[in-house]
């Protein structure tokens with residue numbers, strides 16, 4: 400995903416859209432993009448460098464490490480940020496930065512109950528009824544969980 404520097408006004412630019420899978424080589428590891436990456440970022444140029452911040456989401460199909468079932472998981476990068484020196488005259492390619500952040504937020508040992516929100520065949524623990532939420536509410540919940548995970552690091 401390349402940003403043309405000439406298109407960035409002094410006050411910055413908001414970019415929102417979809418981008419093709421940036422991690423296709425992970426298919427051999429059982430991680431398959433299940434749709435395009437969605438991004439919402441602000442970019443700007445100041446004093447010979449470029450900054451960007453925003454959020455990324457990439458739906459992927461993963462295999463549960465416990466029951467081996469495939470499930471869909473959203474890789475979320477809630478605080479994508481970069482600051483890079485301007486080397487080339489025309490464009491900056493954001494893809495390597497986005498790729499790196501997606502990889503950092505990819506679960507190393509994905510489980511269908513934890514990342515997929517389902518019930519893993521290998522666990523017999525019943526979730527309380529209150530845990531079942533509407534899809535929209537669940538997404539918010541997931542963001543919160545991710546934030547908690549980040550704080551623990």
Ligand SMILES: [Zn+2]
Pocket residue numbers: 463464465466467468510511512518519520521
């Ligand atoms: Zn499972």
